[in-house]
Amino acid sequence: MQEPLFMQPVFQEKIWGGNRLNTVFGFELPSDKIGEDWAISAHPHGKSVILNGPYQGMTLDQLWAEHQELFGHQSEEVFPLLIKILDAEDDLSVQVHPDDAYGKQHAGELGKTECWYIIDANPGAEIIYGHHAQTKEELTQMIQEGRWDDLLKRVPVKKGDFFFVPSGTIHAIGKGIMILETQQSSDTTYRVYDYDRKDDQGNTRELHIQQSIDVTTVPAVTPQLAVxxxxxxxxxxxxxxxxxxxxxxxxxxxxxxxxxxxxxxxxxxxxxxxxxxxxxxxxxxxxxxxxxxxxxxxxxxxxxxxxxxxxxxxxx
The missing domain is CATH 2.60.120.10 (Jelly Rolls)
Structure with missing residues (x-):
């Protein structure tokens, strides 16, 4: 009988991160600006290591390549999923992800469809989930004019809520929210807007306006869940x-x-x-x-x- 494969967390420092992965989950963190625990990952930017059993010490991407019997002999070249726990001490950038076709052509990896389970949310917390533009031309104009309040759709959230975020959805996790994210194994993110924030060196983060316009679904579609x-x-x-x-x-x-x-x-x-x-x-x-x-x-x-x-x- 095979054993479960337990994973070593991979922590990612973020400008918007905090320390609740320590205070809530008990993880020992390398800094107090940890935004993400890549809990199960074979992505090159953060590979899970197996903690137990005969495969102890192997990375998940290595296991996928060498021991397909563990996964039922799948045809995908890369392990297809990535599981994260996110702690948004501050607002994340407003962003959008490509689909598989655009991701493979322009970023050399899968697109990124994801979903969020809200583990916890401060009172009044909200996400950006969708937009109000009716055409690509209107989307482009609103972005160029910085009409963020007109463009972006804000949705209040509470503990236990669930959201499906297909590729092409403009979105952002707001401050005071912790989520469990299930996503395709991709790290391609196009930033539309980042509140003109500066990092510790006084630099603003790179935006990807044209790619964002290219991949955004217009008009926005709100997926209907059948829970x-x-x-x-x-x-x-x-x-x-x-x-x-x-x-x-x-x-x-x-x-x-x-x-x-x-x-x-x-x-x-x-x-x-x-x-x-x-x-x-x-x-x-x-x-x-x-x-x-x-x-x-x-x-x-x-x-x-x-x-x-x-x-x-x-x-x-």
């Missing part, structure tokens, strides 16, 4: 998304919950509480921030305790 909840005793499985890129679930466990694999492998990250993952006759501790992959051979497992997990898989 499904299945209760099992005191526990529940919620399916937030089923897309060509990834499927995303919430496992809210109070007591014990048995789960069967739906995809060729399953990713999971603990965002609340404490418990145990049971595979066969082995138990593994689950605390906040724990991330692992359940490889192909593991077809069923149990979660015990009082714990909330965001999980994902692919249809292939």
């Amino acid at each position: 499904k909840e299945v209760r099992k005793g005191n526990s529940a499985v919620t399916t937030y998304l089923e897309t060509e890129f990834f499927n995303v679930y919430e496992w809210q466990v109070k007591g014990e919950l048995t789960i069967a694999a739906k995809g060729p492998y399953t990713l999971m990250t603990v965002i609340e509480g404490y418990g145990y993952l049971v595979v066969g006759d082995k138990e593994y501790e689950l605390k906040m921030g724990t991330s692992c992959i359940l490889p192909n051979e593991i077809k069923e497992w149990q979660i015990k305790g009082d714990v909330k997990i965001i999980a994902s898989d692919t249809a292939k």
